[in-house]
Amino acid sequence: MKLFSKAQIYEGDKLTVERLNISSTQLMEQAGTQLFNWIHTRMQGAQVPIHVFCGIGNNGGNGLVMARHLITHGYNVITYIVNYSDKRSKDFLEHYDQIKNVTKKWPVMLSCEDDFSEIQIGSDDIIVDAVFGIGFNRAAKSWVAELFQKFKASKAFTLAIDIPSGLYTDEAITDDKAVVYANYTLSFQSPKLVFFLPETAKFIGQWEVIDVGIDRQYLKEIKTEVELIGKHEVLPLYKPRExxxxxxxxxxxxxxxxxxxxxxxxxxxxxxxxxxxxxxxxxxxxxxxxxxxxxxxxxxxxxxxxxxxxxxxxxxxxxxxxxxxxxxxxxxxxxxxxxxxxxxxxxxxxxxxxxxxxxxxxxxxxxxxxxxxxxxxxxxxxxxxxxxxxxxxxxxxxxxxxxxxxxxxxxxxxxxxxxxxxxxxxxxxxxxxxxxxxxxxxxxxxxxxxxxxxxxxxxxxxxxxxxxxxxxxxxxxxxxxxxxxxxxxxxxxxxxxxxxxxxxxxxxxxxxxxxxx
CATH class of the missing domain: 3.40.1190.20 (Ribokinase)
Incomplete structure (x- = not known):
């Protein structure tokens, strides 16, 4: 299995939009829908509280799409916006408007530690982490790190979208407390190299790949520096005896x-x-x-x-x-x-x-x-x-x-x-x-x-x-x-x-x- 770099995923998104003649907002809708399908298949309508924490970039937009579908299917969802910057991605804003149209319980805005000090998350609840994505390249603010520690202290099942928030895809982390500890990670299109390294694997939990619809031709033709070796990769290597x-x-x-x-x-x-x-x-x-x-x-x-x-x-x-x-x-x-x-x-x-x-x-x-x-x-x-x-x-x-x-x-x-x-x-x-x-x-x-x-x-x-x-x-x-x-x-x-x-x-x-x- 090819392991795509951050740059290759971005390039794949761009080419998919061009070749399929769809918007990036529609591509995000596809990804978020796949995430919803994954959790819906497993929960079958169970009324466990689901806390969806969304950042303000594209991974936050993925979380909003998933949260919207969960809401329209009758799940017990509380959506939060982790407001760590004054910049918003265009696609995030589009899906933020859409989720407000399907519920009277608008997303809860979190801008400092006081905003989440009273939030109650039970050990039987579910946390969905869609705060940061693969583009994250700087240290999380201290109050965001405190939020991540709240996730961990709750002992709730934590599902990370694409990558646990706070992890970098191509460099070492400097503070374990500023990273989400996931129980399960749903990675877009391929796992990431950091899933397999001694210092970072502990944040991933189990992982699974979600197909978000990136152009097949691009995925087939692109060469990667990293490959994951399993049974399907070694079987063609086998030399039968005469x-x-x-x-x-x-x-x-x-x-x-x-x-x-x-x-x-x-x-x-x-x-x-x-x-x-x-x-x-x-x-x-x-x-x-x-x-x-x-x-x-x-x-x-x-x-x-x-x-x-x-x-x-x-x-x-x-x-x-x-x-x-x-x-x-x-x-x-x-x-x-x-x-x-x-x-x-x-x-x-x-x-x-x-x-x-x-x-x-x-x-x-x-x-x-x-x-x-x-x-x-x-x-x-x-x-x-x-x-x-x-x-x-x-x-x-x-x-x-x-x-x-x-x-x-x-x-x-x-x-x-x-x-x-x-x-x-x-x-x-x-x-x-x-x-x-x-x-x-x-x-x-x-x-x-x-x-x-x-x-x-x-x-x-x-x-x-x-x-x-x-x-x-x-x-x-x-x-x-x-x-x-x-x-x-x-x-x-x-x-x-x-x-x-x-x-x-x-x-x-x-x-x-x-x-x-």
Whole structure:
């Protein structure tokens, strides 16, 4: 799914008005009507008090349209105008006049804290937040921030229109108290990037996209910098197997890592590569890991380093399709030296994780030796060591994009919504759950991405597809283990089910059979 920027949404509105030969007021009517349809379908006339708070711009106009339809359909509606400026949008004024024609209870004007100090909002009521929209680009006035805090204190169900008021679409916020905490957000045409970032996702609650009628041709043709990756996006990436293929058709993964006490990381990555579909997998690890790995995964071949407890001299005579390096590797002086020597002579595609990233962070001159399209998979602390600290999520993204362009690498920012960064493009994953916050899960991901590259997927496609499968497998495992008991091995066990799920059709609701009695 494309995630449209603020500028693209504005351009889409403009083109829609021109191509469909309608007014912007009519386009707002369409949007507000869709909002009404959404809430009407769910409430079916229930007489719960609905408090609709409208700003004085276009999002406020959307709220007025919805409120007008709620009123004419007999709902218990109280409409408020949050009068934060002396400027009014033309379309807001048009719909403000229309709502006054359908009710004797004109909207309540709010211009300061005293105006809402006596307003009673019960915990069983509904708040509709249509105060600010995507054009909001300045700090909310203190009395407006107090109003938002009143929303939160009421514990009423809060429905945000397009975006929770107070959030910016393209920069970090400075005051949490000046933002609406929504339980549900109805986003116009596509979700926003801020819905998926650690610092701002907490304001969104659940979200859903509302089609407000922007020109289809424009939406199809416009290219976006951000894409949301779900089942429909990864299914076309899948490569089916040929009947007469053999293991040589699906590549050879070399997992290079491990040190005394961390051989399990290599086991997890190796088994994940196999379970993802790699034709062959070889593990390169210190001597201390030989027997445990051969016993744990008989399908994996093993090469041992001359050293007993660490990697100190990387030498092999095979020709791998891809090398996953860094899991459990350690950062001893000997390991750093052999890692440097390896990078300088390597031309094989790389997936780099864990201590491989930590060595690169400590010796950034080595970045010049990374092959084009190398995949780096840092967790937040590893990322900070690699690119330096950041002040907010947007600065983090800009720094990662710059890093990706400078070194011509793919960077996976791991998190609740892992983001694959390929220069200026962002791909946001939608699978996964909090049960994945446990040791070894990153090692599994290294194996999955490596296994996909071995099968002929490009590094970018392998990362996007691999992150999806990784999270989907964890979601499937969650059904049996729950958040607390989910471990990395479970994710490997359900990778097959994650593949199969790509082709499952949504279950149709069952229709009860008529009784013969």
């Amino acid at each position: 009947k007469f293929s053999h293991k040589g058709n699906y590549g050879h993964v070399l997992i290079l890592g491990g040190s005394y006490g961390k051989i399990g990381a290599v086991q997890l990555a190796s088994k994940a590569a196999l379970s993802t579909g790699a034709g062959l997998v070889t593990a390169y690890l210190p001597e201390c890991g030989y027997h445990s790995l051969q016993t744990a995964i008989p399908e994996v071949m093993v090469i041992t380093d001359a050293s007993e407890k660490e990697i100190s001299n990387i030498e092999f005579d095979l020709e791998p399709s891809v090398i996953g390096i860094g899991v459990g590797l350690g950062t001893s002086e000997a390991t750093v030296k052999t890692f440097e020597a390896f990078l300088k002579q390597n031309s094989v595609p790389l997936v780099i994780d864990a201590d491989g990233l930590n060595i690169l962070a400590q010796h950034q001159d080595l970045l010049q030796y990374l092959p084009k399209g190398a995949v780096l998979t840092p967790h937040p602390k590893e990322l900070e060591r690699l690119i330096g600290s950041w002040k907010g999520d947007f600065e983090k993204l800009e720094k990662v994009k710059a890093f990706s362009k400078t070194h011509e690498v793919i960077v996976l920012i791991k998190g609740a919504n892992s983001i694959t960064v390929d220069q200026d493009k962002l791909y946001i994953n939608t699978t996964g759950n909090p049960g994945m916050a446990t040791g070894g899960v990153g090692d599994v991901l290294t194996g999955i991405i490596s296994g996909l590259i071995a099968q002929g997927y490009s590094p970018l496609t392998a990362t996007i597809f691999g992150v999806y499968l990784h999270g989907k497998s964890a979601d499937i495992s969650l059904e049996d283990y729950g958040y607390q008991s989910l471990i990395a091995s479970h994710i490997i066990e359900t990778l097959g089910e994650a593949y199969i799920d790509l082709f499952k059709q949504p279950e149709q609701p069952k229709v009860a059979e008529a009784s013969n009695k």
